[in-house]
Amino acid sequence: MSKDIQQVVVSLVKDLAPRNRDIISRRFGLKNGKKETLESIGQGYGITRERVRQIEEFALKQLSKSVFTNSGVANYVNWARDLIDSKGGVVKEKNLFKSFSGQEADTSANASLLFVLSVDGSLARSPENDEFNAFWSSNSEKLNSFKNTMALLTKALEKNSGVVPAGDLPSFAKNNSIDNLDTCLSVSKTISKNIFDEVGLVSWPEVKPRGVKDKAYLVLKKAKSPKHFGDIAKLINEVSFSNKKANVQTVHNELIKDGRFVLVGRGMYALSEWGYSSGTVKDVLVNILKKSQKPLAKASLVAKVMDARMVKENTILLNLQDSKTFSKKEDGTYTLRKA
Incomplete structure (x- = not known):
């Protein structure tokens, strides 16, 4: 033809x-x-x-x-x-x-x-x-209707505040009254799929990672658990964002500088959005007790610190022995020592 x-x-x-x-x-x-x-x-x-x-x-x-x-x-x-x-x-x-x-x-x-x-x-x-x-x-009316659908899809993704896995797209589209989803994805320059087949806005680092720090963020978020900086570099290279290999030291430097990452153990990094806290174990203990309205039991403190940092229980207990910072009451609970 x-x-x-x-x-x-x-x-x-x-x-x-x-x-x-x-x-x-x-x-x-x-x-x-x-x-x-x-x-x-x-x-x-x-x-x-x-x-x-x-x-x-x-x-x-x-x-x-x-x-x-x-x-x-x-x-x-x-x-x-x-x-x-x-x-x-x-x-x-x-x-x-x-x-x-x-x-x-x-x-x-x-x-x-x-x-x-x-x-x-x-x-x-x-x-x-x-x-x-x-x-x-097929006509100008359909064209304008499609543009409205594209705007609706963008708003739905913004409201979702995160990428949508490919398997969830049909239900996501149905719940948001979006037709022609495949065409929307092929026509749009602002909406795309990432390397894990998840859909989101191109401006999001989860969709179009820019540089090592965004790639580290994406693979760590996908892993859903803290990783050593060397393992994060390995994950970046396994995913193959590009032909250029990620250097371990470069990855480590970016993790240190970027506020999205928190050091939670020896070389171990987590995402700050997961609720992990930065600083030393003592810093974490101080912050927990500052936020508490009452003295806390040893077991409660240990649990809260472990939620925020990847450390051994003995390390937490050793820090609690700092009598200049912490005060142990007669009932075995702890508070901050008053200056």
């Missing part, structure tokens, strides 16, 4: 003035798939960018009047409409190209399809921008 579209394009543009025909061909990349800018075309003709834009606009208006008598145009438009409808009314442009020519790239055949659909004008196109990849819809 893609082979015959060149003939349809020739039949469409044959009545245009030579310069107008050349400008249209270069703007759409009809010869080789490579679109040219208004400026580069203008330089070749010695005219302004604005003048090139006016000529392009005029030529397209001319062409739009002739599409109704061109059966070849109708065939390609109907094919595209059927494909779009089969995808729920919206399809990413590169997926449309792939179905048409077998390639997503900007080839002459794909450029010709884009040209034919643009001249016809009955299908709605959303050009590529910072939020979306280019996509097509």
Whole structure:
């Protein structure tokens, strides 16, 4: 089907003035798939960018009047409409190209399809921008509805405050009244899947980790338990974020500097969001007793410290023997010694 579209394009543009025909061909990349800018075309003709834009606009208006008598145009438009409808009314442009020519790239055949659909004008196109990849819809109403769905998905993810595992996506979409989820994910530039097949916002480090510290955060969060910095480096390399291997010392340095990580034992790091506390064992004991409204029993203190740090019970008990800091009452409970 893609082979015959060149003939349809020739039949469409044959009545245009030579310069107008050349400008249209270069703007759409009809010869080789490579679109040219208004400026580069203008330089070749010695005219302004604005003048090139006016000529392009005029030529397209001319062409739009002739599409109704061109059966070849109708065939390609109907094919595209059927494909779009089969995808729920919206399809990413590169997926449309792939179905048409077998390639997503900007080839002459794909450029010709884009040209034919643009001249016809009955299908709605959303050009590529910072939020979306280019996509097509069956009509402008469906296009705007899809954009609203994309906004709804973004808000739902923000409200969720975390990534959604792939297996939970159907129920997540249903609970938030989101249709065309697969198309949303393919079209969006702000929503994506991470290396663990979890969906979230691209701005989140769990989705698009930037640098070693974000990679460490992602693998540690996935591990769900404290790890030695050497093991964290190993996990980063096992996941294979890129061909570049993570250096153990670099990982350790980032863990030390980043407030998302807490040293909870000898070389052992946890996420601060898990409730672990930084500082020495004595610091942790002091903070626990400061927050307590009453003296605490030894067993209670030991349990609370172990929730915050990975230490042995004997280490905690040794710190409690610091009589300058802690006071043991007659009933065996502990408080902070008053200054």
